[in-house]
Amino acid sequence: MNPLAIIGEALRALRLNRLRTGLTMLGMIIGVAAVVLMLAVGQGAQTAVNQAISSMGSNLFIVIPGATSSGVLRSGAGGVQTLTMADAQAITHLPSVKATAPLLGSTAQINHGANNWSTSVTGVTPDFFRIRDWPLERGAFFTETDLRAAARAAILGQVSAENLFGTDDPIGRTIRIQNSPFTVVGILAPKGRGLDGNDQDDAVFIPITTGQRQIFGTQFPDTIRFMMIQAVSAEAMDEAEREINQLLRQRHRITEGAENDFTVRNMAAIAAVATGAARIMSITLGSIASISLLVGGIGIMNIMLVSVTERTREIGIRMAIGANRRAILAQFLLEAMVICILGGLIGIALGIGGAWAVSMALDMVVVITLGTVLLAFTFASAVGIFFGFYPAKKAAALRPVEALRYE
Amino acid sequence: MTHPAPIPGGPLIRTRDLCKIYSLQDGTGDDTVDTQVLFDVSLAIDRGEFVAIMGHSGSGKSTLMNLLGCLDTPTSGHYWLEGHDIAALSDDDLARVRNRSIGFVFQGFNLLRRMTALDNVAAPLLYAGSTRAQARSRARELLERTGLGRFAAHQPTQLSGGQQQRVAISRALVNNPPLILADEPTGNLDTQTSHEIMAIFEQLNREEGITVVLVTHEDDIAARARRLIRLQDGRVVHDGGIGA
Numbered sequence: 001m002n003p004l005a006i007i008g009e010a011l012r013a014l015r016l017n018r019l020r021t022g023l024t025m026l027g028m029i030i031g032v033a034a035v036v037l038m039l040a041v042g043q044g045a046q047t048a049v050n051q052a053i054s055s056m057g058s059n060l061f062i063v064i065p066g067a068t069s070s071g072v073l074r075s076g077a078g079g080v081q082t083l084t085m086a087d088a089q090a091i092t093h094l095p096s097v098k099a100t101a102p103l104l105g106s107t108a109q110i111n112h113g114a115n116n117w118s119t120s121v122t123g124v125t126p127d128f129f130r131i132r133d134w135p136l137e138r139g140a141f142f143t144e145t146d147l148r149a150a151a152r153a154a155i156l157g158q159v160s161a162e163n164l165f166g167t168d169d170p171i172g173r174t175i176r177i178q179n180s181p182f183t184v185v186g187i188l189a190p191k192g193r194g195l196d197g198n199d200q201d202d203a204v205f206i207p208i209t210t211g212q213r214q215i216f217g218t219q220f221p222d223t224i225r226f227m228m229i230q231a232v233s234a235e236a237m238d239e240a241e242r243e244i245n246q247l248l249r250q251r252h253r254i255t256e257g258a259e260n261d262f263t264v265r266n267m268a269a270i271a272a273v274a275t276g277a278a279r280i281m282s283i284t285l286g287s288i289a290s291i292s293l294l295v296g297g298i299g300i301m302n303i304m305l306v307s308v309t310e311r312t313r314e315i316g317i318r319m320a321i322g323a324n325r326r327a328i329l330a331q332f333l334l335e336a337m338v339i340c341i342l343g344g345l346i347g348i349a350l351g352i353g354g355a356w357a358v359s360m361a362l363d364m365v366v367v368i369t370l371g372t373v374l375l376a377f378t379f380a381s382a383v384g385i386f387f388g389f390y391p392a393k394k395a396a397a398l399r400p401v402e403a404l405r406y407e
Numbered sequence: 408m409t410h411p412a413p414i415p416g417g418p419l420i421r422t423r424d425l426c427k428i429y430s431l432q433d434g435t436g437d438d439t440v441d442t443q444v445l446f447d448v449s450l451a452i453d454r455g456e457f458v459a460i461m462g463h464s465g466s467g468k469s470t471l472m473n474l475l476g477c478l479d480t481p482t483s484g485h486y487w488l489e490g491h492d493i494a495a496l497s498d499d500d501l502a503r504v505r506n507r508s509i510g511f512v513f514q515g516f517n518l519l520r521r522m523t524a525l526d527n528v529a530a531p532l533l534y535a536g537s538t539r540a541q542a543r544s545r546a547r548e549l550l551e552r553t554g555l556g557r558f559a560a561h562q563p564t565q566l567s568g569g570q571q572q573r574v575a576i577s578r579a580l581v582n583n584p585p586l587i588l589a590d591e592p593t594g595n596l597d598t599q600t601s602h603e604i605m606a607i608f609e610q611l612n613r614e615e616g617i618t619v620v621l622v623t624h625e626d627d628i629a630a631r632a633r634r635l636i637r638l639q640d641g642r643v644v645h646d647g648g649i650g651a
Contacts, residue, residue: 005533016521317517320478321578322506322534324499400505401479404517 006327010334017307021339024303028343028383029350031293032376036351038289039372041358042282044365049278051365052195053271057132059098059237060267061229061244063091082261084222085208087251091229094247096240098232101128102224104211110204111176112164119160121177121204123211129155129188131230139171139186142207150209154182158190158201175204180214182206195274237268290379296343297383304336304391315395316403329396336388337381344380348373417490419585419618420452420475425484427470427641444470446641447484452620454585457612459632459649460622467641468622469590475620476509476588477501489585506534510579514591516571518563518578524550525559528577535582549577553607569600576607580617587611589621593628605631 014021065082088102105122126141128134142153154175161170161184170184191200212221231240244264252261308315315328323331352373355366427445432438444467452458462468473479474486477493486493489508496504511517518527525546532542550559553573563571572592579587589608593601605628611617623629630649637645 002533002536002538005539008539012522313517314519317519318530318534319502320476320505320511320517321531322502322582324502324534326499327502327534399479401473404478404513 003330006330006334007338009331010338013331013335014338020303024300025339025343025346027296027299028293028340028380029347031289031296031383032344032347032380033350033354034289034292035286035379036348036368036372036376037354037358038285039282039375040351040355040366040368041364042278042285043367043369043372044359046275046278046282047367048193048365049195049274052193053274055132055191055200056195056267056271057228057230059231059234060131061231061237061241062226062265062267063229063244063248064226064263064265065261066263082252083224083227084220085224086222087248088224088227090247090251091227091244094240094243096232096236096243098230099127099131100230101125101131101228102208103128103227104208104216104223104225106216108178108204108215110160110164112170112173115164115166117160117163119157119163119202119204121206121211121215123208123216124205125208128205128228131228132191134191135189137187137189138169139184141186147207147209150213151207152180152182152210152214153185153207155186155188155205156184157188157203157205159199160202160204161187177204177206178215195270234268237266241266293379293383297340297387300336300339300384301387301391304332304388305394307335308332308391308395311395312398312403312406315398316400316406319398319400320404325396328398329392332392332395333385333388336392337384340380340384340388341377344377347380348376351376417487418451419454419456419489420450420620421487422451422474423449423485425449425471425474425481425486427467427474427479428482444641445474445481448638448641448643450636450643450646452618454618455612455616456618456620456634457609457632458618458620458634458636459629460620460636460638461624461626461629462638463624465640466638468638471638472588472590472620472622476511477504502534506531507582508584508586510576510582510584510587512572512575512579512587512589512592514594516563516568516575516595518571518574520564521562523560523562524555524566524574524577527563527574528581531578531581546577546581549581550574553577567600568596569603572596572600572604573607576604580611584617586618586620589619591622591624593623593625601625601628 063083083102085102088100091097092100101124103122103124105120107118108121110117110119110121125147126144129141137158139155141155142151146153154177156164156170164170164175165173170187173184174181175184176182188201194200206215208224229240229244231237241264245260248262249260254260318328352368355368358364359366425445425448426443428441428443430439430441433440448471460468460471470479474481477488480494488504493501493504519530525543528546528549529539529542532545533539537545547556547559550556553576555570555573555577558566558570563574566574587608593604596604608619608621609631612619621632629635632649635645635647635649636643
């Protein structure tokens with residue numbers, strides 16, 4: 001029997017039982033849509049993490065006060081803040097270190113005219129923007145001179161600028177940070193969400209010296225909250241970590257065997273963990289969705305078995321008029337495959353639509369690749385062949401005389 | 408494999424010592440009970456014959472019909488159709504024999520539900536490898552010949568018994584088989600329609616030389632054949648002229 005005729009027969013048989021075909025197909029549609037949607041969400045999460053990681057800057061360490069072994073909240077014996085500008089300066093001169101950026105910051109109230117905005121204000125050095133690979137959109141960075149003079153200059157992130165100035169150009173205008181006037185010198189390019197999920201563009205940066213002396217009221221004028229350190233290369237990360245530890249222990253006069261009063265965090269390792277977690281989430285979501293596809297497949301097998309039993313007499317008649325086993329097998333297998341492929345196509349469309357809705361409603365990154373679509377389609381066809389084969393085999397194995405006698 | 412060419416000479420159908428034993432599970436399901444329904448049936452039917460097979464229910468006539476139609480295989484014995492030993496053929500070859508060499512007509516018509524008369528008649532051609540268009544055009548020809556041309560688009564449930572049986576006969580003829588096997592073809596029809604259907608068989612036999620073998624338990628139907636084979640308890644008790 002020619003293949004076109006068999007497909008025609010399969011479609012006709014499926015049309016005769018519209019409701020049943022539709023319900024069976026629904027299992028497939030939901031399964032495929034779930035796979036497409038979950039893969040889109042999973043890959044979206046991976047993309048978001050990767051973006052956050054690349055926005056962080058490369059080959060980074062963060063050094064914070066306190067020892068890891070007893071939790072980050074505990075301070076060392078020396079006082080509340082154990083890291084100083086001098087520490088940062090010294091680290092900058094290590095051979096495996098490219099640059100160091102000391103930071104000091106907190107949340108503060110900022111005004112511009114009637115606009116009030118509470119955001120994170122961070123005191124930094126010009127190196128900070130280099131390490132973070134964070135360019136300006138407009139204006140200029142503050143300079144080493146500004147730093148030495150503790151100038152009242154501010155650089156705004158996109159979100160902060162928008163909230164304080166709306167559509168106006170903030171460059172050269174004055175904002176008040178805890179009632180001290182600052183001149184806006186630059187606007188940063190947008191950066192997006194960081195690994196912690198916070199919007200990195202919702203921020204204001206000022207020279208760290210200005211922060212220390214005028215805004216944050218630190219106990220000792222030279223202290224900093226933490227620092228970012230960039231190694232010269234990815235290969236130098238281990239070397240840099242050892243050098244930083246050694247230098248800080250020496251500078252903090254920590255005796256042999258005593259605990260560090262600081263913690264060096266390798267951001268590459270943290271990034272790797274985050275990437276791994278996103279991948280595992282992606283795989284988990286995909287696997288859970290495949291289970292619904294499996295259930296849909298079992299539904300198809302179930303219906304095909306019922307169908308074979310119901311149509312035993314038809315099979316007998318077809319055998320009597322000359323259908324061989326292959327033709328019967330092909331007929332039933334094709335019915336299962338038509339359900340799966342049609343259901344798969346509808347499911348893919350639904351999954352893409354669902355992913356779009358999710359990205360709109362939940363403000364999430366979703367990514368649909370051609371690979372996802374092909375995978376879902378292949379999976380659907382495979383389910384059709386796998387679960388359609390047994391009932392079709394059963395139909396083809398019937399003996400003509402018995403099938404004809406079936407009531 | 409292509410369809411085996413008929414081996415010329417010799418009868419169309421020849422059987423030797425055909426036996427059929429059914430193994431049925433007994434009530435407890437532990438043992439099987441063997442029931443022999445055919446005993447050493449040997450017969451020969453030539454091309455162009457019109458044969459009626461008669462017998463009471465349980466005489467084995469339907470079993471014999473299934474064996475002759477290659478729908479079932481004998482427990483022992485031999486069956487040659489067009490000179491070919493049926494026992495030597497594979498399942499696919501048997502399907503091909505049913506498709507090309509035998510046209511079936513059943514008591515219950517056995518048309519495919521929810522398919523038009525035209526598609527029912529065309530179906531065997533599709534299994535023979537024809538395209539749908541070829542099959543339909545040939546099917547239309549046959550429906551016209553049995554006087555059902557205007558019912559081509561009707562489904563079986565929209566047709567009377569006599570009309571359905573005519574569709575079934577058209578389907579049996581669509582591949583030009585040398586043999587028509589009819590199992591109680593008039594069993595579900597009234598007397599008037601029965602005689603019309605028998606007239607079609609007579610005409611096919613007389614004018615086209617098609618061999619017709621029909622199973623019936625009605626004497627007046629059997630009387631229209633030219634040869635009578637009577638079965639009783641699985642054995643041939645009469646083979647010859649009508650009226651025994």
